[in-house]
Amino acid sequence: MPGSVALVATTTLSMHARALHSLVVKKVVMAITGLLLIGFLLMHMFGNLKVFIGPEAYNHYAEWLKQDILYPILPHGWFIWIFRAVIAVSLVLHIYCATKLWQASLRGRGAHDNKKYTKVRRPQQTIAAKVMRWGGLTLLLLLIFHILMFTTQTITFGNFKAGATPYDMFTASFEHWYVWAIYVLFMAAVSLHVRHGFYSAFTTLGANVGPQARVFLNGLAYFAAALIFVGFMLPPTAVLFGLGVS
Amino acid sequence: MKITLRIWRQADREAVGGLQTYQLDNVSEDMSFLELLDMLNEQLTAQDLEPVAFDNDCREGICGMCGVVVNGAPHGRYDSSVPTTTCQLHMRSFQDGAVIDVEPWKAGPFPIIKDLVVDRSAFDHIIQAGGYISVNTGAAPEAHSTPAPKRQADRAFDNATCVGCGACVAACPNGSAMLFTAAKVTHLAMLPQGQPERMRRIKAMVAAHDEAGFGGCTNIGECASVCPKQIPLASIGQLNRDLIASLFKGDGK
Ligand code: HEM
Ligand code: FES
Numbered sequence: 001m002p003g004s005v006a007l008v009a010t011t012t013l014s015m016h017a018r019a020l021h022s023l024v025v026k027k028v029v030m031a032i033t034g035l036l037l038i039g040f041l042l043m044h045m046f047g048n049l050k051v052f053i054g055p056e057a058y059n060h061y062a063e064w065l066k067q068d069i070l071y072p073i074l075p076h077g078w079f080i081w082i083f084r085a086v087i088a089v090s091l092v093l094h095i096y097c098a099t100k101l102w103q104a105s106l107r108g109r110g111a112h113d114n115k116k117y118t119k120v121r122r123p124q125q126t127i128a129a130k131v132m133r134w135g136g137l138t139l140l141l142l143l144i145f146h147i148l149m150f151t152t153q154t155i156t157f158g159n160f161k162a163g164a165t166p167y168d169m170f171t172a173s174f175e176h177w178y179v180w181a182i183y184v185l186f187m188a189a190v191s192l193h194v195r196h197g198f199y200s201a202f203t204t205l206g207a208n209v210g211p212q213a214r215v216f217l218n219g220l221a222y223f224a225a226a227l228i229f230v231g232f233m234l235p236p237t238a239v240l241f242g243l244g245v246s
Numbered sequence: 247m248k249i250t251l252r253i254w255r256q257a258d259r260e261a262v263g264g265l266q267t268y269q270l271d272n273v274s275e276d277m278s279f280l281e282l283l284d285m286l287n288e289q290l291t292a293q294d295l296e297p298v299a300f301d302n303d304c305r306e307g308i309c310g311m312c313g314v315v316v317n318g319a320p321h322g323r324y325d326s327s328v329p330t331t332t333c334q335l336h337m338r339s340f341q342d343g344a345v346i347d348v349e350p351w352k353a354g355p356f357p358i359i360k361d362l363v364v365d366r367s368a369f370d371h372i373i374q375a376g377g378y379i380s381v382n383t384g385a386a387p388e389a390h391s392t393p394a395p396k397r398q399a400d401r402a403f404d405n406a407t408c409v410g411c412g413a414c415v416a417a418c419p420n421g422s423a424m425l426f427t428a429a430k431v432t433h434l435a436m437l438p439q440g441q442p443e444r445m446r447r448i449k450a451m452v453a454a455h456d457e458a459g460f461g462g463c464t465n466i467g468e469c470a471s472v473c474p475k476q477i478p479l480a481s482i483g484q485l486n487r488d489l490i491a492s493l494f495k496g497d498g499k
Contacts, residue, residue: 108461
């Protein structure tokens with residue numbers, strides 16, 4: 001009938017179940033998984049900084065990460081797998097919800113009906129917020145590359161032999177400027193994502209209680225983004241320019 | 247003033263729309279933006295051309311009927327510190343010789359009926375889902391019998407000023423109506439009378455929001471920056487907190 005808005009067919013789900021399937025809940029899942037991933041990134045970053053102390057410290061840290069965390073509560077070598085499982089599940093949930101929300105946004109702004117403003121001005125939208133989706137995808141591709149390089153060692157740079165220590169692998173790789181450059185891109189994508197994501201996650205969880213809280217959360221997000229970029233890029237940069245790590 | 251308007255013309259819901267250019271002379275800077283459209287329509291009518299369809303009613307910023315995107319910003323506010331509806335936007339805000347683009351709200355759940363008029367029934371469906379209090383009031387009680395704390399009462403009032411114009415949706419890069427929904431939810435959640443149905447209401451309204459086809463919020467804040475009633479972004483925070491709390495309650499199971 002012309003003049004009426006088509007509603008999605010009402011389901012037989014209970015009110016509670018419909019709320020549970022809502023976009024707000026998907027946002028909450030993204031916020032929690034996103035913060036877990038950021039927590040992991042920070043831990044990973046501080047761990048990497050151990051290269052500055054020396055090969056033993058770094059190799060020992062890498063070994064401890066794989067074998068000994070929470071030992072003897074957990075048997076040797078269990079922690080890393082639980083850890084990997086939590087991260088993998090977080091990432092999958094995060095991307096699943098991102099996809100659902102992306103679809104909802106396209107529908108919401110009428111992209112399927114070719115509704116596009118001839119002119120649109122969005123003074124509030126930061127560049128970081130604008131590139132969350134495409135930037136997130138870029139980040140995912142670089143993350144896969146990163147795992148292929150350091151975890152599975154499918155792609156390698158520099159001549160280190162199988163069974164080389166983590167420290168050797170690290171220094172051999174970052175002696176090449178192009179490996180360094182790829183990681184600048186990787187970390188830029190991560191930092192940009194964290195710049196909006198950190199603020200957005202707390203806001204989604206209800207922490208944005210007023211204008212000052214918003215300024216504070218944005219400040220925190222800038223800080224986290226800067227910390228991640230600088231913290232991760234320090235060791236590779238030191239290797240490339242031969243500053244104390246080789 | 248001399249003004250060039252480029253207005254979105256679309257014959258009906260199915261038609262393909264586009265911008266058309268109109269020149270207006272002798273525009274007074276004391277005119278409101280809707281009066282400018284009136285002036286254009288008088289001229290179009292005199293030339294036997296179809297006038298531009300646009301929504302309006304009170305023309306004093308309180309009914310929420312009017313609303314178009316002016317130069318890429320809903321209600322034309324952009325970075326002005328003065329919150330405004332389109333009917334309260336005046337030509338003194340523009341330069342002589344300005345070229346002004348005028349478009350309807352563009353969002354999936356707001357079909358364009360004609361030119362600048364959109365169907366905002368989707369908002370009604372959200373309200374129907376829970377934007378009310380269903381108590382049998384009987385005779386009016388003594389006003390002091392149910393105390394409402396001042397701070398909550400103020401928040402309820404601020405959020406109750408939402409006129410449902412739809413600018414928040416028009417401004418949102420996700421076509422989300424979270425600010426609208428949050429204003430209604432916060433208004434009732436702050437009042438003693440709103441408590442019995444609070445958890446059921448939030449579930450029902452959030453579900454209705456999604457089912458109407460609106461997108462999800464990404465906390466950017468375009469909505470609050472164009473809101474003529476200055477509904478704060480923090481209201482969406484209230485909605486989020488209430489929804490999370492409601493998931494641990496049996497209401498609506
Ligand atoms: C190391 C990996 C990642 C981390 C640390 C991370 C972190 C975060 C955080 C904390 C949020 C905020 C959640 C919220 O808004 O409530 C977020 C949002 C988001 N993420 Fe990720 N994320 C990662 C990977 C990805 C990937 C691979 C995608 C792929 C598309 C993605 C897409 C998004 C999107 C679309 C949002 C919502 C943006 C918004 O709220 O405006 N993320 N991310
Ligand atoms: S016409 Fe009533 S708010 Fe503009």
